Amino acid sequence: MEDTVDHLAHERSKAQFNVEEMKIIWAGSLHALQVSDRIAKLVASDPGFGKENRAVLSRKDLFKSALKKAAYVWKRINELGLSEEETSWLRFYVDELAYDYVHWGMFVPAIKGSATEEQQNKWLPLANTMQIIGTYAQTELGHGSNVRGLETTATFDPVTDEFIIHSPTLTSSKWWPGGLGKVATHAVVYAQLITDGKEYGVNGFLVQIRSLDDHFPLPGITVGDIGMKFGSGAFNSMDNGVLRFDRVRIPRNQMLMRVSKVTREGKYVESNIPKQIIYGAMVYVRQTIVADASIALSRAVCIATRYSAVRRQFGSPQNDQNGNGIETQVIDYKTQQSRLFPLLASAYAFRFVGEWLKWLYTDLIQKLEGNDFSTLPEVHACTAGLKSLTTSAAADGIEESRKLCGGHGYLSSSGLPELYATFVPACTYEGDNVVLLLQVSRFLMKTISQLQSGKKPTGTTAYIGHVEHLIQCGCNVKKAEDWLNLCVILEAFEARAIRLLVACAENLTKFANPLQGFSELSPDLVEAAVAHCQVIVVSKFIEKLQQNIQGIGVKQLLETLCYIYSLNLIHKHLGDFLSTRSITPKQASLASDQLRSLYAKVRPNAIALVDAFNYTDHFLGSVLGSYDGNVYPKLYEEAWKDPLNESVVPDGYHENIRPVLKQQLQNARL
Ligand SMILES: CCCCCCCCCCC/C=C/C(=O)SCCNC(=O)CCNC(=O)[C@H](O)C(C)(C)COP(=O)(O)OP(=O)(O)OC[C@H]1O[C@@H](n2cnc3c(N)ncnc32)[C@H](O)[C@@H]1OP(=O)(O)O
Numbered sequence: 001m002e003d004t005v006d007h008l009a010h011e012r013s014k015a016q017f018n019v020e021e022m023k024i025i026w027a028g029s030l031h032a033l034q035v036s037d038r039i040a041k042l043v044a045s046d047p048g049f050g051k052e053n054r055a056v057l058s059r060k061d062l063f064k065s066a067l068k069k070a071a072y073v074w075k076r077i078n079e080l081g082l083s084e085e086e087t088s089w090l091r092f093y094v095d096e097l098a099y100d101y102v103h104w105g106m107f108v109p110a111i112k113g114s115a116t117e118e119q120q121n122k123w124l125p126l127a128n129t130m131q132i133i134g135t136y137a138q139t140e141l142g143h144g145s146n147v148r149g150l151e152t153t154a155t156f157d158p159v160t161d162e163f164i165i166h167s168p169t170l171t172s173s174k175w176w177p178g179g180l181g182k183v184a185t186h187a188v189v190y191a192q193l194i195t196d197g198k199e200y201g202v203n204g205f206l207v208q209i210r211s212l213d214d215h216f217p218l219p220g221i222t223v224g225d226i227g228m229k230f231g232s233g234a235f236n237s238m239d240n241g242v243l244r245f246d247r248v249r250i251p252r253n254q255m256l257m258r259v260s261k262v263t264r265e266g267k268y269v270e271s272n273i274p275k276q277i278i279y280g281a282m283v284y285v286r287q288t289i290v291a292d293a294s295i296a297l298s299r300a301v302c303i304a305t306r307y308s309a310v311r312r313q314f315g316s317p318q319n320d321q322n323g324n325g326i327e328t329q330v331i332d333y334k335t336q337q338s339r340l341f342p343l344l345a346s347a348y349a350f351r352f353v354g355e356w357l358k359w360l361y362t363d364l365i366q367k368l369e370g371n372d373f374s375t376l377p378e379v380h381a382c383t384a385g386l387k388s389l390t391t392s393a394a395a396d397g398i399e400e401s402r403k404l405c406g407g408h409g410y411l412s413s414s415g416l417p418e419l420y421a422t423f424v425p426a427c428t429y430e431g432d433n434v435v436l437l438l439q440v441s442r443f444l445m446k447t448i449s450q451l452q453s454g455k456k457p458t459g460t461t462a463y464i465g466h467v468e469h470l471i472q473c474g475c476n477v478k479k480a481e482d483w484l485n486l487c488v489i490l491e492a493f494e495a496r497a498i499r500l501l502v503a504c505a506e507n508l509t510k511f512a513n514p515l516q517g518f519s520e521l522s523p524d525l526v527e528a529a530v531a532h533c534q535v536i537v538v539s540k541f542i543e544k545l546q547q548n549i550q551g552i553g554v555k556q557l558l559e560t561l562c563y564i565y566s567l568n569l570i571h572k573h574l575g576d577f578l579s580t581r582s583i584t585p586k587q588a589s590l591a592s593d594q595l596r597s598l599y600a601k602v603r604p605n606a607i608a609l610v611d612a613f614n615y616t617d618h619f620l621g622s623v624l625g626s627y628d629g630n631v632y633p634k635l636y637e638e639a640w641k642d643p644l645n646e647s648v649v650p651d652g653y654h655e656n657i658r659p660v661l662k663q664q665l666q667n668a669r670l
């Protein structure tokens with residue numbers, strides 16, 4: 001019989017804040033909460049979206065099942081007449097990686113960002129109705145990070161008014177694009193443009209790769225899947241692919257010509273739009289990945305928090321109502337709290353900075369429409385830096401959550417192995433995290449060098465304008481409670497960032513060759529870029545707290561989380577804070593004292609804080625993290641579902657177990 005007891009009810013009763021109001025804060029608005037909640041329930045109650053057996057499926061079956069689900073998603077969207085907003089929630093809650101992610105996430109944005117209006121009018125209706133399925137073919141076997149080094153060529157032939165797309169070497173094979181291996185009919189292909197015998201750098205070209213009649217590759221095209229990837233389930237439902245061109249011809253008007261164009265005569269014409277707009281799809285996706293990071297981390301933290309409240313180990317002075325000694329909930333161990341609660345705080349911090357980044361990106365798009373390109377460098381630096389910071393922290397946080405769940409965290413049914421395997425490549429795709437931080441540091445060094453010419457930094461770099469004050473200021477913390485001051489915290493982060501940045505800038509001047517200097521100092525530059533990104537996260541959390549926050553106790557809890565996020569970072573990067581003299585050793589020790597008090601404030605609210613994510617059991621996909629906390633019967637039941645348990649005596653017994661046992665018996669008799 002089904003157990004209907006809420007094993008976490010007692011924990012929920014301890015909450016000191018209004019969970020429903022916190023749900024609104026997490027969702028972004030009451031409207032967002034209502035829509036997402038409705039769609040989450042719709043997905044959870046539809047057997048067509050079940051995801052029970054993913055981990056035990058073979059690659060082929062997993063891929064087939066993802067295809068089936070993607071087709072069902074599309075069918076339901078059309079049957080229900082879902083709006084764009086509802087559609088994106090549906091895809092989100094279905095939670096299965098397939099070709100449609102790259103079609104909607106990169107192919108369509110690449111056309112929107114880099115195609116002319118005329119080209120958009122032709123291609124977007126086809127893409128939006130999925131009459132064509134597209135991928136984003138940039139990375140090659142030999143080059144991913146170095147986009148300028150791509151080898152695929154697009155040579156204009158003025159005789160036929162066509163481009164000839166060609167893969168001149170093995171290393172020029174396109175490698176990795178999602179959905180390319182078996183599904184995509186079209187691709188935005190990034191290639192070196194050659195016209196009139198001259199090279200004009202990387203541009204995007206819309207290329208059909210498969211027949212719309214029989215799905216066979218078109219002449220001159222070799223295409224396939226690149227093989228199994230890390231972990232079971234995860235990205236293996238996606239057909240990341242390889243693609244080679246043998247002098248494939250496409251009409252001239254399939255070069256994406258918003259930024260620059262090639263005329264009928266073969267003349268290359270630049271517009272006043274910066275060339276970097278060609279990289280616009282990457283900026284768009286990096287911004288969405290910050291939101292993905294908060295989701296992935298919050299899922300892991302939700303599982304680890306609920307399980308930590310259910311799991312008990314070792315003796316305790318407490319007795320239950322019958323007077324029997326009960327063991328300690330592992331969430332009450334201070335070490336568990338010091339590992340878990342900073343992750344909980346980070347999930348909230350990343351949610352808020354992701355929300356802000358979405359606003360920054362939307363603002364950029366509006367400005368671009370009016371030919372204002374002024375914020376592009378800052379948006380590039382923010383999306384690159386925050387994508388890097390949040391994905392690295394979330395990937396580490398998911399793995400830490402697995403360890404927080406002890407042995408059971410390693411079971412597939414905990415949901416954590418697949419979550420990790422699915423999320424960890426986010427540290428690499430859309431730009432390797434170190435390469436992206438180097439982009440941030442390049443932007444920051446430029447900002448610092450422009451100070452001398454009187455250029456005032458704005459936006460996220462405004463604090464760099466206060467360099468004189470921040471280099472000299474001292475932290476005033478004298479007792480642990482003094483750390484409960486958001487201005488004090490922000491100034492400590494800004495002081496540490498600017499001191500690291502100025503040290504890098506000074507050291508760079510010691511090199512005659514700036515490129516060599518940048519390369520030699522790159523580890524320090526990466527550290528300084530991280531410090532700058534942390535300033536952004538902390539300051540956006542603080543800005544969030546300054547908004548009108550409703551509901552009993554909600555603001556207080558968010559403040560507590562903001563302090564935990566910040567003070568834990570100080571603890572983690574103590575070397576930086578001490579070596580830059582942004583704080584003293586005594587103040588560092590007071591920060592640790594304060595952290596302990598803050599963990600005690602979170603403890604009674606921990607379960608309610610993860611309930612505020614409003615995740616269904618379907619979405620979480622974890623027996624350890626289920627809402628009712630009924631962990632053990634669920635674990636037991638899941639084990640029996642494993643294909644190995646379908647027979648009592650395993651296949652292979654007669655061939656491979658019995659002879660071994662017999663052999664030992666014979667040896668014993670000898
Ligand atoms: C549980 C959740 C699961 C969710 C699952 C989601 C599924 C997701 C599917 C994954 C899809 C993945 C797709 C991909 O990975 S697509 C390929 C992405 N590739 C990259 O990101 C490559 C990274 N490399 C680059 O971006 C560039 O090559 C790099 C910027 C690193 C260097 O290029 P380059 O050498 O040309 O540049 P410079 O350093 O010389 O810079 C020139 C100037 O341009 C500025 N710049 C660079 N990039 C941009 C940009 N994108 N936008 C705006 N400006 C840019 C740069 O700052 C320089 O400016 P200055 O001259 O002023 O200094």
Ligand SMILES: Cc1cc2nc3c(=O)[nH]c(=O)nc-3n(C[C@H](O)[C@H](O)[C@H](O)COP(=O)(O)OP(=O)(O)OC[C@H]3O[C@@H](n4cnc5c(N)ncnc54)[C@H](O)[C@@H]3O)c2cc1C
Pocket residue numbers: 102136137138139142143144145146175176177178235240425428429430431432433434435438
């Ligand atoms: C799951 C997944 C999905 C993907 N989907 C797509 C897709 O749909 N379309 C697409 O086009 N691509 C896709 N990619 C490719 C992805 O964008 C690239 O793998 C990524 O940009 C990293 O490039 P790389 O593989 O060349 O790494 P490399 O650049 O070879 O990195 C290797 C190492 O070198 C270091 N390194 C490289 N350059 C520097 C430098 N200048 N300074 C210091 N260190 C450096 C890196 O930090 C890293 O440690 C996908 C990748 C994955 C894993």
